[in-house]
Amino acid sequence: MLMFLVTAHEFGHFIAARRNGVEVEEFGICFPPRAIAWRKVGGKWRRLKKSEWSNPPGKGTIISLNLLPIGGFCQMKGESDADTEKGSFGAASFWGKTKILFAGVAMNWTVAFVLLTILAWIGMPHFLDGQFMIENDAKVIVDEPVKIGEVIKDSPAEKAGLRSGDSVIAMRAIDDGSESEEIVKTEDLLEFNKKHAGGYVYMNYERDGHEMLAEIKLNDSNADYLLGAGISGSVRYMSSWSAPIVGLGTMAQITGETFKGVGTLLYNLVSGVVQQINPNAEVRESGAKAIKSAGDSVSGPVGIIGVLFPAFAASGLNNLMFLVALISISLACMNVLPIPALDGGRWLLIAIYRLRKKKLTKAKEEKIVGRAFMVILILAAIVTVIDIIRLF
Numbered sequence: 001m002l003m004f005l006v007t008a009h010e011f012g013h014f015i016a017a018r019r020n021g022v023e024v025e026e027f028g029i030c031f032p033p034r035a036i037a038w039r040k041v042g043g044k045w046r047r048l049k050k051s052e053w054s055n056p057p058g059k060g061t062i063i064s065l066n067l068l069p070i071g072g073f074c075q076m077k078g079e080s081d082a083d084t085e086k087g088s089f090g091a092a093s094f095w096g097k098t099k100i101l102f103a104g105v106a107m108n109w110t111v112a113f114v115l116l117t118i119l120a121w122i123g124m125p126h127f128l129d130g131q132f133m134i135e136n137d138a139k140v141i142v143d144e145p146v147k148i149g150e151v152i153k154d155s156p157a158e159k160a161g162l163r164s165g166d167s168v169i170a171m172r173a174i175d176d177g178s179e180s181e182e183i184v185k186t187e188d189l190l191e192f193n194k195k196h197a198g199g200y201v202y203m204n205y206e207r208d209g210h211e212m213l214a215e216i217k218l219n220d221s222n223a224d225y226l227l228g229a230g231i232s233g234s235v236r237y238m239s240s241w242s243a244p245i246v247g248l249g250t251m252a253q254i255t256g257e258t259f260k261g262v263g264t265l266l267y268n269l270v271s272g273v274v275q276q277i278n279p280n281a282e283v284r285e286s287g288a289k290a291i292k293s294a295g296d297s298v299s300g301p302v303g304i305i306g307v308l309f310p311a312f313a314a315s316g317l318n319n320l321m322f323l324v325a326l327i328s329i330s331l332a333c334m335n336v337l338p339i340p341a342l343d344g345g346r347w348l349l350i351a352i353y354r355l356r357k358k359k360l361t362k363a364k365e366e367k368i369v370g371r372a373f374m375v376i377l378i379l380a381a382i383v384t385v386i387d388i389i390r391l392f
Contacts, residue, residue, distance in 0.1 A: 003030060004109065005328050006071035007334070012107030013100060014061075020096035023077040023087040024061045032070040038063045076100075079207040080362040081350050091353065094354060101343045108332035109251065114323040117247030123236030123248065125322045126185065128257065132249035134242035143316070144234035146183050148205070155228020160203070160214040162229060167206040174200040174215070186233045199219035236318060252356040254326060258333040298383050313341070340372035 014027050028034075037048045048056050050138055056062060068072050078088025079231040084093060092100065106130025119125070123141050124133070133172065148166040151157045162338040167389045168189060172180040175363075183189050192201075198220040218226045234359035239246050268290040312323040349368060 001324050002327070003069050003071060005111065005331055006325070008107050008111050008328075009104035009331060010072040010074040012075075012103035012105070012110075015088070016100040016103030017074065017076050020092050020100055021087065022089050022092050022100065024074060025077055026062040026073075028063055028066050028073045028075070030066040030072060032039055032064075033068075034064050035067050044383045045192060059171045078254045080358045080365055081285060081353070082362040082365065094350070096265070097350060098347060101347045102336075104343060105208070105332045105335050108328045108335075109255075112254075112325040112332070113247050113251050113329040115247075115321050115328070117244050119318060119321055119325070120237070120239045120243040120246035120250070123238045124250065125319050126187075126235050126237060127322065127365055128253065129187070131237075132253045133237050133246055134239060137239050137242040139238040140184060141235075141236045141238055142184060143236060144232070146186055146189055146231060146233035149230025149232050149339035151230075152225065152228040156216050156218055156223065157227050160216040162203075162205070162214060162216075163207065164230075165207070166212075168231075169204040169205070169211065174202060180204065185235050186231045188225075189231055192330045193218055193226040194221070196225050251325075251329060254329050258330055262333070265294050265297050268297075271361040294385055299387060340369045341376050342375045345351070345369075345372065 004388050005292070010027070014024055014242065017024050034053060037053060037056070038045050039048055039058045040060045046058070068113070076082075076089045078085055078090045081090050081097070083090030087098065088171055089097065116124070124131075146168040148157065148162050148168065151162055151164055168183045170180040171184050171189070171192050172178060179194055181188065182191070194250045197218055199218060200214050201218060203214045203216055205214065216227070219228070237246075272287040272290030272294065275283050275290065278284055278287070309320075312319045335342045336344040339349045340349050346369065350360060388391060
């Protein structure tokens with residue numbers, strides 16, 4: 001899935017480059033060493049012999065299939081902004097470069113939109129609070145009823161006799177004249193508990209095929225928890241005519257949440273590091289928690305493949321498709337960021353030098369991009385180590 005998403009990203013660069021007069025020397029699926037390669041020879045596609053790889057016959061783009069399944073690449077002619085040879089990236093107009101650099105991002109958002117539209121049609125999993133939907137065109141499908149998970153000792157849930165695995169049916173507040181509220185989604189239970197914090201409530205639940213009733217005294221709203229039990233459940237929302245609108249709205253919502261998460265991560269990381277040099281022990285402890293929070297919110301390919309992917313795959317095709325759309329949006333958002341080694345950063349670098357009316361030399365561009373790439377590699381190594389520790 002990761003290879004597919006990265007290859008789709010590179011394919012966006014490939015299409016935009018060709019449409020803007022930039023020659024693509026090689027479009028590679030996966031990373032070298034090379035396994036198979038094709039090129040047009042005499043107007044027809046031909047598989048190249050291994051002896052021809054160093055000096056391939058024919059003209060145009062080489063399409064290669066490589067051995068390391070960790071992505072893909074689009075190698076353009078003259079990728080430096082300073083290149084002036086016809087057909088090179090450097091010789092393209094500023095608007096052409098803009099389209100080429102952001103085409104990969106657009107492709108990732110397109111893939112996410114298509115997946116989320118299909119999901120809206122066959123049943124969109126519900127993962128976000130206030131997840132986007134068209135209310136009058138949303139049919140609720142319950143895959144897994146709301147269930148009680150781990151029960152905290154001496155909590156209201158334990159005192160009421162609730163056990164892990166009990167299925168919640170409905171709840172009603174005591175002595176306020178309200179009728180029972182059906183509990184379909186975990187949000188229904190959470191909202192009900194918030195509304196009646198500190199009060200007495202009845203819960204209708206099922207255990208071993210028998211419906212039972214529990215009287216519960218919820219904790220006050222300022223307590224660590226209201227019920228004191230984990231809650232799980234799975235619902236999907238199926239749309240018809242509004243499926244493309246829901247796909248687009250959900251994509252925009254996840255994009256906003258992703259940028260918000262990146263902002264929170266950076267704030268926690270920077271503030272945590274700054275607090276570590278404070279002489280006050282409490283401030284340093286707060287800083288350590290902020291740094292830990294930043295680390296906990298990041299995951300790389302090892303974490304995705306080792307933890308997230310199996311969990312989503314085990315819970316069905318719909319959830320797995322949602323994860324792929326989520327990763328595709330994450331790739332788009334990350335590549336928009338103004339980091340020189342990424343698409344958004346390269347564009348910003350070119351734009352700044354253009355505004356300053358100064359030439360961005362190949363040596364200077366390689367130096368800036370190379371240093372940024374080195375920082376990314378170091379961060380990737382740190383994240384990978386954290387993922388391995390989590391996994392084992």
